[in-house]
Amino acid sequence: MANYGALAASDLPTTWAQLETGIDPIMNKLSEGLSYKRWMDLYTLIYNYCTSSRMYGNQNDEPINSHSSTRGANLMGADLYQNLKKYLKEHLDTLKANADAQMDEDLLLFYTKEWKRYTTATAYVNHVFAYLNRHWVKREIDEGHKNIYDVYTLTLVTWRDHFFGGGPGTIQPKIMDAVLKLIEKQRNGETIDSTIVNAIVDSFVSLGLDENDSTKPTLDVYKQYFETPFIAKTEAYYKMESERFISENTIVDYMKKAEMRLAEEDNRVQMYLHSSSQKPLLLSCETVLIKNHTGPIQEEFQNLLDQDKMEDLSRMYGLLSRVPESLEKLRHTFEVHVRKQGLSAVEKVAESAQAGPAEAGEEDEEEEPKPKAPAAGAPRKPGDVDSKTYVDALLSVHAKYSDLVKTAFRGETGFEGSLDRACREFVNRNVVCEKSSSKSPELLAKHCDSLLKKGSKITDEHEVEEVLNSVMTLFKYVEDKDVFQKFYQKQLARRLVNAQSANGDTEESMINKLKDACGFEFTSKLQRMFQDVALSKDLNDQFKEQTSRTQDKVDGPDFQILVGGTGQWPLNAPSTAFNIPDDLLKTYERFQNFYQHKFSGRKLNWLFHLGRAEIKANYVKTAGKTPFTFLTSTYQMGVLLQFNTATSYTFTELATNTSLDTPTLKSALYGLLKSKTVTVDNPSKVWEPENRWELNLAFKSKKTRIKVDVPMRAEQKAESEETHKGIEEDRSMVIQAAIVRIMKTRKMMQNQVLVTETIEQLKTRFKPTVSAIKKCIDMLLEKEYIERMEKDREMFAYVA
Known part of the structure; x- marks a missing residue:
């Protein structure tokens, strides 16, 4: 090979001939790279030519004006640049002729192979022309000359404009046609070599060059020549497939197909497309596969709801959420469906209440006898339902569809809103609430009462806490929260007065939940009630201590009293007079004096109708057995203590001895009669003034503690x-x-x-x-x- 470094100031034809001899092997036969010596020889040849000191450009070798704008280095640099450009075109003409003989996948293999060879070779050529890049090319670019690029960029521009292109005689249309056929094969289930497509895409991306700044790549070529026809072909393919498939298969099967196709296209982006194509490609697929078939998909929604097809509902949401405006119809259908399910659940509860007795959840104590089923011709009223059954029915509907929203609808706020509106409707406006819109909060408060009082079937604290949390879920839907507050306050007062709260911590937890939901004002009275209970405990201890020190101490009953402030306790004054039995009178007077001495100026208003008592029935005690204990109201205690004097009284005599009015006395005797503690001479005329009431001396029971405080339904x-x-x-x-x-x-x-x-x-x-x-x-x-x-x-x- 000639010694290129020995040539100095040679003319252009000679220099280019030597360069071409060196470049040819690089462009056509490069296999092991370019040795340093080979690169140095070519680099030196270019350097010597560009820096030649010969300033003569005419036949007489007269010097050119030193001020000419075409000084030697500039002119010779431009000549080298133009010759290289011409050489690249001729090289690509040969490739084009070979490419014309290829078709389909063979063409793609040829293109990718030659692209790799070309870009590798031209990278070496770029290094050879490094001096030209640093000086002449840089100067031209700095002076604002268009269409001048560094050598490597020039090789890409020449490939793009002379070989690849997009017009007549260029290879791009055939390449793209072959790529689209290959991708369609893959969509049809055939296996293809995705690396071929990946290489094609990389070449398209590499050919994107900014005309104003060759150092900045763009995606113009990729977008124009690959992405646009690719997406158009994709739309056409899926338009035909979707229309055929949906006409021959069920909507559920179509959704599975569409879901699979969308996943495939998303995966296709990851495999061999540029990431910028993901959004337009998926948007196009969503339009063809989902938006164009929104109607039939939406119509299937109700069927899936009816059949509780969680997986299919999740799939439908996943598809239609890609077309957000299509979800509104689903939200409305879902709201109507949930409302109907809630109303239906309540109707079943009401029908069950008409057909049979209330559940045990409404009993005050487990010892209380269960009410009998209503007589024929006197069905229970729709609103007369068991609070637990009613609340459980509401919660089951809410829990079911709340889980559906979280799981199938991904907790989407629109469906959560539909669920809330539907629940608010069936909680506040159902068959049980027809006569009274406030029935739901009343039953909800009663259910809380049954959970929080002693004798509740749920004894585990954590389980009670979970149930109360679910109650609060319903509470947020209740419109008449003041009704719940009033009933809850009354029932809490009763639990506290009768010491029936199962757990003080659980009571406090429930109040905190209500405070979080409705604010401090909503629960302020409830919290003061607990404070009164604590103060009353101290008061009882002080009274007992004083009584134990009294000189004239007499035996009296075990006495506990609860003193509450009038403003915070929802308690009414008794509606009847009451003669305090002699057995209690001494203790009553002592506490009166103790309290007046401790708190001068305060007045005690005794609420005897809220008191309870335990009375031992020694008259029925059998040898070796524990006597029966009757759990009574204060008024029932007053009646029973009368039988310490005699075993038989008329209704009139009992009324006179106790001073109770007729309705109150009837209510007291009702429980005593119901429990068979007392009997009447003439059962057909129970409430006749002269009908005699006798103590049942033959009383029997398997229990030792018998609850006789059974309120009348009318009461x-x-x-x-x-x-x-x-x-x-x-x-x-x-x-x-x-x-x-x-x-x-x-x-x-x-x-x-x-x-x-x-x-x-x-x-x-x-x-x-x-x-x-x-x-x-x-x-x-x-x-x-x-x-x-x-x-x-x-x-x-x-x-x-």
Whole structure:
């Protein structure tokens, strides 16, 4: 080989001839790389030519003007650049001729093989022309000359424009056609060599060059010549396949097919496409596979709900969530379905209540006799249902569809909203609530009472906690939260008064849950009640200690008293007089004196109707056996103690001795008669004034402790009605207070706006009716808190 380094200041033809002789083996036969000596010879040849000091450009060898813009180095650099450009085109013409003879996969193999060879070879050529790049090319680019690139970029531009291209005579259309056929084979289930496609894609990406800055790559070539036709072909393929498949198969099978195809296309991006194609490709596939078939897919939703097809529902959501606007119809269908399921569940509970007795969950104590089934012709009312059965029915529906939302619908907020709206409907407006919209909170409070009192079937603390958490789930849907508060407060008071709370920590936990849900004001009275219980315990200890020190100590009953503040306990004064039995009178007077001495100025109002007693029945004691203990109300105790004097009394005599009014005495005797503690002479005329009541001296029972405090159903109903009446009175005051607050802030307000604002302020506590608000407005007008405007009777003004 010639010694290139020995040539100096030779002319262009000679220099290029020597360069071409060196470049040819690199471009056509490169297999082991380029040796350092070979590279140095070529590099030196270019260096010597570009830095030649010969400044003569005419035949007479006269010097060229030194100020000419075409000084030797510039002119010779441009010549080398142009000759290399011409050489690359001629080289690619040969490749093009060979490529024209190839088809389909053979063409792709040829293209990828030659692309790899070309880019490897031109990388070496770029190193050979390093001096030209650093000086002449850089100067041209810095001076803003267009279409001048570093040598490696020039090789890519030449491949792109002269060989690859996109117009007539170039290879790109054939290449893309072959690629699309190969990918279609893969979609049809055939195995292909994905590395071929990957190599093609890499070449398309590499050919993207910024015309204004050759150092910055772009995706223009890839987008124009690969991505666009690829996505168009994809759309056409799946449009045909989806229309055929959905017409021949079920919607469920189609969803599986669509899910599989979308996963395949996503995987295809990972295998051999550029990452930028993922979004447009999947968007195109989602349009063809899902959006264009939204209607039939949505119509299948109800069937899947009816059949509880969790997996298929999850698949449907996964598909339609890719087309967000298609989910709204599903949300509406889901809401209607859940509401129907909730209403149906409550209807079954109501029907069961009509057909048979209440469940044991409504019993006050496990010793209490269960009520008999209603007589024929007197079915139970729809609202007369067992609280546990009712709450369990509501919770089962909520739990089922809450799990569906979390699992199948990924906890999507739209479906959570649909679930909440549906639950709010069937919790507050169902067959049990037809006569009273506040029945749900009442039954929910009763269910809490059964869980928290002694004798509950659920004894494990953690299990009780879980059930109470589920109760709070329903509580958030209850609209009349003030009804729940009132009943819960009354039942808590009863548990505390009768020492029936199963666990103080659980009681406190429930109150904290209510406080978190509704605020401190909602539970402030409940917490004060517990404080009173703690203070009463200390008070009882002090009373016992004082009694033990008293000189004239006499034997008396074991005595416990609960002193509560009038403001926080929902307790009413007794409706009847009551003669305190002689056995208790001494203890009663002692406590009165003790309390008055300790708290001068305070007055005790005794609520005998809430008290309970335990009485030993020594008259039926058998040898060696423990005497029976009767668990009674205070009034029943007063009646039973009468039989220490005689074993038989008329109804009139009992009324006179106890001073109880007729309804109260009947209620007390009802439990005694029900438990067979006493008997009557004439059962057909139980409540006749002269009918005699006798102590049952032959009383028998397998239990040693017998509960005789069994309330009459009418009495229970009256208590419930009384509570509801108190709720209505409280609501009236709350509505009036809200109206005054609003008017005090706004000063003047139109009637309809005032009504709307009042509802908005109170909706978290209860939803006031328009008629109730208008009634309260009239009350405030009478009280002169507000006044009507003379010119506009629909406008109100605040009276300061």
